[in-house]
Amino acid sequence: MQDHFTFTFRGVRGGHPMPGPSTVKYGGNTTCFEVRLGGHLVIVDAGTGIISLGLNMLARHRATEERIVAHLLFTHLHHDHTQGLPFFHPLRHPQASLYIFGAKPSERTDLEAELVQDFQPPFFPLGLEEMYSRRRFHHVRGGDRIVLRDPQGPPQVLGLADEPLELSPDAVLIDVHHGYHHPQTGVLMFRLHYRGHSVVVASDTEGYVGGDQRLIHFARGADLLVHDAEYDDEEYGEGEVIRQGWGHSTWRMAVEVAQAAGVKQLALCHHCACHDDAKLDEIERKAQALFPAAFMAREGLVISLL
Numbered sequence: 001m002q003d004h005f006t007f008t009f010r011g012v013r014g015g016h017p018m019p020g021p022s023t024v025k026y027g028g029n030t031t032c033f034e035v036r037l038g039g040h041l042v043i044v045d046a047g048t049g050i051i052s053l054g055l056n057m058l059a060r061h062r063a064t065e066e067r068i069v070a071h072l073l074f075t076h077l078h079h080d081h082t083q084g085l086p087f088f089h090p091l092r093h094p095q096a097s098l099y100i101f102g103a104k105p106s107e108r109t110d111l112e113a114e115l116v117q118d119f120q121p122p123f124f125p126l127g128l129e130e131m132y133s134r135r136r137f138h139h140v141r142g143g144d145r146i147v148l149r150d151p152q153g154p155p156q157v158l159g160l161a162d163e164p165l166e167l168s169p170d171a172v173l174i175d176v177h178h179g180y181h182h183p184q185t186g187v188l189m190f191r192l193h194y195r196g197h198s199v200v201v202a203s204d205t206e207g208y209v210g211g212d213q214r215l216i217h218f219a220r221g222a223d224l225l226v227h228d229a230e231y232d233d234e235e236y237g238e239g240e241v242i243r244q245g246w247g248h249s250t251w252r253m254a255v256e257v258a259q260a261a262g263v264k265q266l267a268l269c270h271h272c273a274c275h276d277d278a279k280l281d282e283i284e285r286k287a288q289a290l291f292p293a294a295f296m297a298r299e300g301l302v303i304s305l306l
């Protein structure tokens with residue numbers, strides 16, 4: 001199984017979970033993506049979509065008795081990207097090794113200290129320090145590269161100044177990009193490379209007039225771009241509530257980036273909790289008229305990249 005590269009949408013909602021009959025088709029869980037690259041498992045964000053993934057990981061462990069090893073990348077720490085973490089059962093498993101990556105939240109604190117807040121009484125019965133998995137936290141920033149070589153071994157983090165890499169075909173390379181336009185800290189974006197193919201995750205980002213040129217450069221030629229598409233055109237800058245500056249894109253901004261970057265497929269994601277299945281169908285039709293390889297991200301959808 002060293003030659004597979006799959007991207008699974010576990011949660012596609014922004015803001016807050018939205019389960020119910022009007023969201024059955026696209027799903028109601030918040031942001032989480034499962035990426036399997038050969039023997040490596042990379043998870044992007046820990047919205048409520050991570051809960052079912054954790055249960056699957058434990059079932060797989062029971063069947064194979066292999067140690068659980070996963071690399072969890074945080075785009076940022078807003079609730080819709082972290083609220084599933086307390087219920088991610090591998091955290092409590094003594095046979096799990098979790099490598100957790102994200103930006104340093106501020107000069108005064110670090111990623112682990114911020115995440116631990118989600119587990120503190122009175123909000124939760126268990127502290128993170130009472131969870132039995134092995135965890136290593138890494139701060140990363142734009143320009144860094146994360147290298148995964150041995151599926152059971154630790155990752156390597158390289159900065160901008162480090163030498164170019166010699167990579168074996170089985171290695172995974174993750175490029176890190178920093179987007180400035182999401183309140184208040186910006187977001188990290190990731191490009192995951194494996195065996196000549198790549199996927200870019202650009203969640204929680206607001207477009208610019210003429211396209212986000214730094215992101216276009218970062219995503220150029222990717223097999224799949226997963227891009228924020230929270231709003232329809234008229235929801236962004238018209239009406240009673242002006243959402244410009246809130247750090248999210250329209251589907252049209254996502255299409256602009258996909259076209260300029262020449263990506264093969266575009267997944268429109270981070271669906272507004274206010275959009276039901278019919279509205280998302282409508283946005284998909286409009287996006288496909290401009291970029292036929294665009295589609296709405298849907299919970300449970302698996303894209304094979306290899």
Ligand SMILES: [Zn+2]
Nearest residue numbers: 014015080204
């Ligand atoms: Zn979000």
Ligand SMILES: [Zn+2]
Nearest residue numbers: 076078182204
């Ligand atoms: Zn956010």
